[in-house]
Amino acid sequence: MSGIEAALTETASAVDEFLHTAMPEPDGPEAVLFEAMRYASIDGGKRLRPLLVVASGGLFHVGRQNLVRTAAAVELVHCYSLIHDDLPAMDDDAMRRGKPSCHVAFDEATAILAGDALQALAFETLASPETHADPAVCCELVRCLAIAAGGHGMVGGQAIDLEAEHAMLDIGEITRLQQLKTGALIAFACEAGAILGRAPRAARQALRAYAHDLGLAFQITDDILDAEGDPTDMGKAARKDAAAGKATFISVLGLDRAREQADMLADQAAAHLDMFEDKAELMRDIARFVVERRT
Numbered sequence: 001m002s003g004i005e006a007a008l009t010e011t012a013s014a015v016d017e018f019l020h021t022a023m024p025e026p027d028g029p030e031a032v033l034f035e036a037m038r039y040a041s042i043d044g045g046k047r048l049r050p051l052l053v054v055a056s057g058g059l060f061h062v063g064r065q066n067l068v069r070t071a072a073a074v075e076l077v078h079c080y081s082l083i084h085d086d087l088p089a090m091d092d093d094a095m096r097r098g099k100p101s102c103h104v105a106f107d108e109a110t111a112i113l114a115g116d117a118l119q120a121l122a123f124e125t126l127a128s129p130e131t132h133a134d135p136a137v138c139c140e141l142v143r144c145l146a147i148a149a150g151g152h153g154m155v156g157g158q159a160i161d162l163e164a165e166h167a168m169l170d171i172g173e174i175t176r177l178q179q180l181k182t183g184a185l186i187a188f189a190c191e192a193g194a195i196l197g198r199a200p201r202a203a204r205q206a207l208r209a210y211a212h213d214l215g216l217a218f219q220i221t222d223d224i225l226d227a228e229g230d231p232t233d234m235g236k237a238a239r240k241d242a243a244a245g246k247a248t249f250i251s252v253l254g255l256d257r258a259r260e261q262a263d264m265l266a267d268q269a270a271a272h273l274d275m276f277e278d279k280a281e282l283m284r285d286i287a288r289f290v291v292e293r294r295t
Contacts, residue, residue, distance in 0.1 A: 004289045007282060011054050011071065012047040014064075018072045022121060036106045036114035037121075041079040044097040046295065048218075048286070049074045052189035055282045056207055060197025069131040070141060070196060074189050076122035077149050081185075083115035085158065095231075119149070132196060140195050148188035157181025169247040175216065178249075182222075183215025190214070190283075206272050210283065213269035218290045220262040223248045225294070227255065262291045 019042050026034035050071030057067040086093040086101040087108060094104050103111035125131060126141045147153055157180030164177065190211035194204045227250050249258050269287040273280035 003282075004285045007055075007285075008047055008051055011051045012045075014068045015047055015050045015072045015075055016042050018068055019075075022072070022125065032106065032110055033113055033117060036102055036110050037117055039105060040083050040096075040102045040111075040114055041076060041118060044099075045075075045079075046293075047071075047075065048290070049078055049185060049189040052186065052211075052283075052286065053192045055280075055286060056190050056193025057196055058193065058282065059203070059276050059279050060193060060199050062193055062196040065130065066132055066196050067193070069125055069128070070192050071189075073122040073125040073131075073141075073145065074185065074192065076118045076125070077145065077154075078185060080115040080118040080122070081149075081154055081158075083111050083118070087111060090158070090162070134198075137195060137198065141192065144191065144195065145188050148184040153180055153184030154182075157184065164247060167247075171249075171252050174247055174249060174252060178219040179212070179215060182219045183212065186215040186218065187211035202275070206275055209272040210269045210287075213265045213272070214287055214290060217262045217265035217269065217287065220249045220258050220265070221291050221293065223250045224255065224258055224262070226250075266291045 019038070023034055023038050023041075026032070026038070053071040053074055054067050057070075082096055083102045085091050086096055087103055094101055096102070099105070101111075102114060106114070122145065123142055126145060127138050129135070129138070131141065132138050149155065151159075157177055160173075160177045161181055164173075169177065187208060190207045191204055193199075194207055226248070249261070253261060266287040270284040273283055276283075
């Protein structure tokens, strides 16, 4: 197992342990809700965003409990977004992470409620003194995640994405869409460690710059995988963008130029970490992993 794979596995284990505790086995009349929440969030996905929290926090010697709770909050928001994205009114995907999407395994109403509850649990987790003893740090985490997840971030990007099904976007518009829909949550994950560590402004700016390029590299690679990836490996449908006539980095740049752009962005992301020297090696490895992955 490579270093990055080991780090992903270790982070996933820690996050799942927290999620099992935060969402115990369901009981009572609301049992189906918690069953759906657990189904959509535990034991699934690469846990890349949580790893970014852990890696960024490692730059500032942040404690393990602080990092795991914050990493779990990011994953909860990500999982809520996947539940809602898969709904028939959104992207209408029947498979997610190699199994039926939440609305298929349960029903649409339960899936919507499960997504809502996962989002609420994320903010409950960040606001707790167990996440950080300093209330100002907790408030900053809540504020920044709310921005990343809301209308000026992930949700805004999804709204633009729905509109894009009926319009041809140019490269600038596609870039902005993806910076919001995918990049905003990745950016929060990268900066969260600095918030927890009360890092100086220059360090936070370096991590924002890293996240900007990493997020675009991630989405370009996602578009490449949608165009030529194996649905079995990815755990979800492929070639949906082309079938829908949707504007993507691939439709505008072509596969070869898209690969070149993703590689360039990964290298550029790593270069933003020079101020951290050897301490940022894991984050540099993540940048390379993002463009070399097959799922």
